[in-house]
Amino acid sequence: xxxxxxxxxxxxxxxxxxxVAVLVAGLVTVGVLNGFTVPAVGAVPDEWAxxxxxxxxxxxxxxxxxxxxxxxxxxxxxxxxxFAANGVLRRDVDGAWETVAGFGTHDAAMWNxxxxxxxxxxxxxxxxAGRRTVAVLDGGSVRRIPAPPVRRSVSxxxxxxxxxxxxxxxxxxxWTADLGSGDWTTVTGPWTDPGGVALSADGSALVVTDAQxxxxxRMQRSDGSVQAxxxxxxxxxxxxxxxxxxxxxxxxxxxxxxxxxxxxxxxWTVALDAAPDGSPLANPxxxxxxxxxxxxxxxxxxxxxxxxxxxxxxPTASTTVVGPPTTQAPEPVxxxxxxxxxxxxxxxxxxxxxxxxxxxxxxxxxxxxxxxVPDPTTGPVPPTPEVSTPVAPTPGATAPTxxxxxxxxxxxxxxxxxxxxxxxxxxxTAAPAVPPxxxxxxxxxxSVAGPLLxxxxxxxxGLVVRSSRTRRNRG
Numbered sequence: 001x002x003x004x005x006x007x008x009x010x011x012x013x014x015x016x017x018x019x020v021a022v023l024v025a026g027l028v029t030v031g032v033l034n035g036f037t038v039p040a041v042g043a044v045p046d047e048w049a050x051x052x053x054x055x056x057x058x059x060x061x062x063x064x065x066x067x068x069x070x071x072x073x074x075x076x077x078x079x080x081x082x083f084a085a086n087g088v089l090r091r092d093v094d095g096a097w098e099t100v101a102g103f104g105t106h107d108a109a110m111w112n113x114x115x116x117x118x119x120x121x122x123x124x125x126x127x128x129a130g131r132r133t134v135a136v137l138d139g140g141s142v143r144r145i146p147a148p149p150v151r152r153s154v155s156x157x158x159x160x161x162x163x164x165x166x167x168x169x170x171x172x173x174x175w176t177a178d179l180g181s182g183d184w185t186t187v188t189g190p191w192t193d194p195g196g197v198a199l200s201a202d203g204s205a206l207v208v209t210d211a212q213x214x215x216x217x218r219m220q221r222s223d224g225s226v227q228a229x230x231x232x233x234x235x236x237x238x239x240x241x242x243x244x245x246x247x248x249x250x251x252x253x254x255x256x257x258x259x260x261x262x263x264x265x266x267x268w269t270v271a272l273d274a275a276p277d278g279s280p281l282a283n284p285x286x287x288x289x290x291x292x293x294x295x296x297x298x299x300x301x302x303x304x305x306x307x308x309x310x311x312x313x314x315p316t317a318s319t320t321v322v323g324p325p326t327t328q329a330p331e332p333v334x335x336x337x338x339x340x341x342x343x344x345x346x347x348x349x350x351x352x353x354x355x356x357x358x359x360x361x362x363x364x365x366x367x368x369x370x371x372x373v374p375d376p377t378t379g380p381v382p383p384t385p386e387v388s389t390p391v392a393p394t395p396g397a398t399a400p401t402x403x404x405x406x407x408x409x410x411x412x413x414x415x416x417x418x419x420x421x422x423x424x425x426x427x428x429t430a431a432p433a434v435p436p437x438x439x440x441x442x443x444x445x446x447s448v449a450g451p452l453l454x455x456x457x458x459x460x461x462g463l464v465v466r467s468s469r470t471r472r473n474r475g
Contacts, residue, residue: 046249046262046271048294048307053275055303057097061086067297067304069156069241072290073118080297080304081116081126088113088126088137100124101137108142110135115157115166115286125164125179127154134164136179145182148175156196156241156286160203167194169211169240190226191217196242196253196286209239209252216242216252216263231261232268241286241297251287253296260287260296272296275305 056063057080065085073079078091079100087103087110101110101124111130118124124137133144134154147154152170159165159179165187166175174187174194187206195211200218208217214237216229229250231239238256245251250263251271258281262271272294274280282300294307 046264047310048262048271049310050272050274050276050305050307052306053277053279053298053301053303054306055301057086057089057091060089060097060099064302064304066299066302067285068113068299069115069286070288070295070297070304071116071118072288072293072295074120074122076290076293078288078295078304078306079116079118079124081110081113083112083114083129088116088124101126101135101142105130108140112153114153115155117157117159119159125157125159127157127166129153134166134177134179134182145177145179146184148173148177148184150175156198158197158199158206160199165197165206167197167208169193169195172212174206174208187219188224189217189219190228191215195238195240195255198242198244200244201246201248207242207244207250209242211238211240211255214239216250218250229263230268231263241284243287243289245289246291249289251289251294253284253287255283255285258282258284260284260294272305272307275301275303281305 054064061082064080064082066083067080068083069081071079073090075093077093080089080091081087082089082103085103086099088100089097090100091097101108101113103109103111103113105111110126111128113126114129115127116124117126122139126135126137127133127147128135128144131144132147134147134157136143136145148166148168148171150168150171150173152168154166155169156167157164162179164177164179166177166184168175170193172193174189174191174197175184176187177184189208191208191210191213193210193212194208196209198207199205200207204221206219206221208219209215210217214231214233216231216239217226218229219226231237231252236256237254239252240255241253243251248265252261252263253259254261259273260271260281261268272281275298279301281296281298283298284296284305285299286297288295292309294309296305296307298305
């Protein structure tokens with residue numbers, strides 16, 4: 001009996017510490033897998049706060065009609081190309097607006113300006129959809145070259161010296177020419193339908209948005225090598241305007257989603273999706289970033305939304321915590337659109353121009369969009385009015401992509417006003433959900449901490465029970 005007791009005590013002394021060791025090892029394993037040590041926190045993405053939603057340009061314009069492109073000049077002044085009225089406008093630092101080039105068909109006016117670039121030397125390069133030209137404004141003089149030889153209008157321009165690039169949604173090509181000759185050629189790349197184009201901060205690369213593939217490309221001008229920036233393909237988008245800031249961060253406009261995305265070299269985040277009053281962007285077409293300032297052409301709401309940037313926080317050192325890690329919950333996404341205080345335009349389409357091209361006495365008063373994606377419309381197509389019917393952009397209209405002519409591509413100009421726009425969803429769509437943490441199961445997203453902890457506890461209890469049975473058997 002003494003021998004049995006001694007053996008039992010020996011087993012208990014040997015087995016129970018082993019069980020405790022196994023339990024502790026299990027808990028340590030759970031902690032390691034679950035990340036009790038929080039890694040170094042990376043830089044927080046810049047935050048953009050909406051500041052204004054400008055629908056007028058006093059004293060030169062009582063309202064915007066169809067702001068299709070925006071830019072900032074060398075002094076940081078905001079420049080707007082109003083497609084259906086007003087022409088090219090510029091806002092001074094004191095808030096007052098001036099007319100750079102009026103809207104009309106005479107030589108000094110801009111006939112349906114669809115894109116604008118403010119050059120560092122004070123000149124402007126403007127794409128005219130109504131005249132099918134690219135104009136160079138130099139003080140009071142205007143010099144023009146033909147637009148790219150396609151039946152669509154230019155949505156965005158980029159200029160370096162005498163070289164100009166043009167994105168023409170619906171053409172499937174990125175175009176380039178010399179401003180002196182006007183001889184256009186295509187730029188070879190992986191894109192299927194360029195919607196926007198911009199130069200990198202140092203001018204060494206082109207950044208191109210792809211309206212068809214929902215991707216953003218960066219092409220080195222020196223060797224033509226192309227890198228995909230990995231735009232988040234969580235849901236259908238339509239990428240149009242693009243801008244690059246001084247830090248080489250990329251900003252891309254999702255026309256159908258009503259959002260402006262930013263890319264800091266590591267990840268994409270939503271930079272702006274609403275005006276200061278909370279009303280969502282409706283079919284935005286262009287973005288311009290100048291230092292801490294952003295401007296967005298909110299086409300369907302006939303306004304220009306501005307925002308300012310707050311600098312990102314500096315990275316902090318890693319921190320060890322005692323308790324289990326916390327997983328950042330995704331921010332709630334509203335399921336209903338925010339209030340829309342501004343009135344939406346009324347759809348009023350007009351006929352497509354005929355093959356016989358004769359310039360009209362007045363320019364068109366609305367853009368001529370042609371959908372590049374064969375998605376069904378969200379509402380019934382309104383009947384075609386008479387040619388004299390006034391035109392205004394629709395609440396769900398996408399950006400103007402081209403005046404469509406049934407004749408040849410070299411036509412001098414449209415004979416009537418533009419066609420109807422294809423409605424899209426006006427409200428912005430939700431941002432992609434936060435992905436599971438590194439300790440989550442791949443499919444379900446559940447945490448592995450619970451199962452591992454339970455397994456460790458059961459293993460320890462099993463060893464204790466086995467020790468007790470051994471003691472009874474030997475007793």
